[in-house]
Amino acid sequence: ELPASPSLPQSTARRPLQRHGVYLADDPHALLITDMSPRTPPTFPLATTPSKQETAKLTPPAATSSTLIQFKPKWLAPSPSAPPNSKRCRTCALHARRALPTPSFCPLDLISPSPPDVRRAAALLLGLPASTATASTITTDPTATTTTQNGTSTSAHNSTQNGGQNGTVPATATPKQLETLTRVTHWALTSPLLRHLRSLQISCDPHGVSHVTSHGGETERRGLQIAMTLRDVTVFLVVPDGKGELRARLGDLDVKSLGKVREWEEAERGLGGGWYQGGRSEEHTSELQSP
Numbered sequence: 001e002l003p004a005s006p007s008l009p010q011s012t013a014r015r016p017l018q019r020h021g022v023y024l025a026d027d028p029h030a031l032l033i034t035d036m037s038p039r040t041p042p043t044f045p046l047a048t049t050p051s052k053q054e055t056a057k058l059t060p061p062a063a064t065s066s067t068l069i070q071f072k073p074k075w076l077a078p079s080p081s082a083p084p085n086s087k088r089c090r091t092c093a094l095h096a097r098r099a100l101p102t103p104s105f106c107p108l109d110l111i112s113p114s115p116p117d118v119r120r121a122a123a124l125l126l127g128l129p130a131s132t133a134t135a136s137t138i139t140t141d142p143t144a145t146t147t148t149q150n151g152t153s154t155s156a157h158n159s160t161q162n163g164g165q166n167g168t169v170p171a172t173a174t175p176k177q178l179e180t181l182t183r184v185t186h187w188a189l190t191s192p193l194l195r196h197l198r199s200l201q202i203s204c205d206p207h208g209v210s211h212v213t214s215h216g217g218e219t220e221r222r223g224l225q226i227a228m229t230l231r232d233v234t235v236f237l238v239v240p241d242g243k244g245e246l247r248a249r250l251g252d253l254d255v256k257s258l259g260k261v262r263e264w265e266e267a268e269r270g271l272g273g274g275w276y277q278g279g280r281s282e283e284h285t286s287e288l289q290s291p
Contacts, residue, residue: 033249036236038068066240067180071125072252075231076107076198079276081208081268087278093271096278103130111194119185126181132173133181180239187237187246194235197250201227209264221258228256228264 079090088096089108109121119133173181188194205212205227212220234252 031253033251034247036068036238036247036249038066038238066238066244069126069184069237069239070234071237072232072234073110073194073197074107075201076111076194077202078108079208079268079271080206081210081272082276083272086276088276090271090276093275094267097271097275110188111198113189115185115189118188119181122181122184122188126177126184128173128177128181132178176241183239183246184237187248191246191248193248193250197230197233201230204230209261209268213261213265221261224261224264225256225258228260229253232256 075090078086082090082093086093089106091104091107095104103124105121105124107121109117110125112118112121116133120130123130123132204223207216207220209224212224216224232252233250236249236251238247240246
């Protein structure tokens with residue numbers, strides 16, 4: 001895709017229409033992350049002509065397959081603005097109000113110390129029904145794909161990607177999906193990534209947006225800004241076939257604008273009207289757009 005630039009006519013820049021006129025900030029800093037594409041790493045040529053022995057070493061490795069999982073962990077701790085009698089976490093309260101057509105995982109389950117809770121959350125994250133976490137019935141259909149509202153699972157053989165987001169939930173799981181489920185569950189139980197992310201969310205915003213708008217100074221506002229940024233990051237998790245090590249990286253680290261503070265406060269006020277407490281029925285609404 002061509003990068004948008006003030007010197008490049010908008011008609012030739014292949015960007016979504018709503019992105020026209022929006023450019024990267026004039027910032028001397030940048031963040032480089034590992035390529036998380038689910039493919040075999042390329043073999044780069046040498047500057048000099050290799051010998052026969054070196055040529056043998058340059059033979060590409062056997063093609064491997066892996067699964068790239070993308071998901072937003074969202075709020076990994078209860079909202080500090082939630083009422084004391086809340087029964088739902090912030091993410092689940094928002095999902096209930098939006099009445100999502102397909103079930104989504106609870107972030108608090110994903111970082112729970114309880115393996116059954118984590119496995120249930122991981123199943124939903126992979127686009128599988130929660131019952132898959134304990135079910136013994138599987139399908140042998142090798143063409144099944146898994147996607148969810150908040151997680152996208154893409155299989156790849158070398159650089160060939162396979163799969164898409166269709167919003168459907170399969171009734172059963174393939175053997176490979178069950179293996180991936182077990183490995184993702186183990187990763188969530190043992191990796192420090194999500195727990196460190198939760199710790200930062202709590203430390204940066206210990207009191208909630210309403211406290212910040214009414215009593216907070218510059219330090220509190222900056223902390224809220226960072227916390228809201230960390231509540232909307234994307235986790236890229238590569239699960240290689242076989243016994244390979246799972247690799248995880250964070251993306252979508254663009255800093256949230258403090259111009260959204262009132263929007264965040266309104267979102268919390270709306271969820272506090274019964275959605276946190278679990279006393280309201282699901283309804284279709286699109287008015288809440290905050291992370």
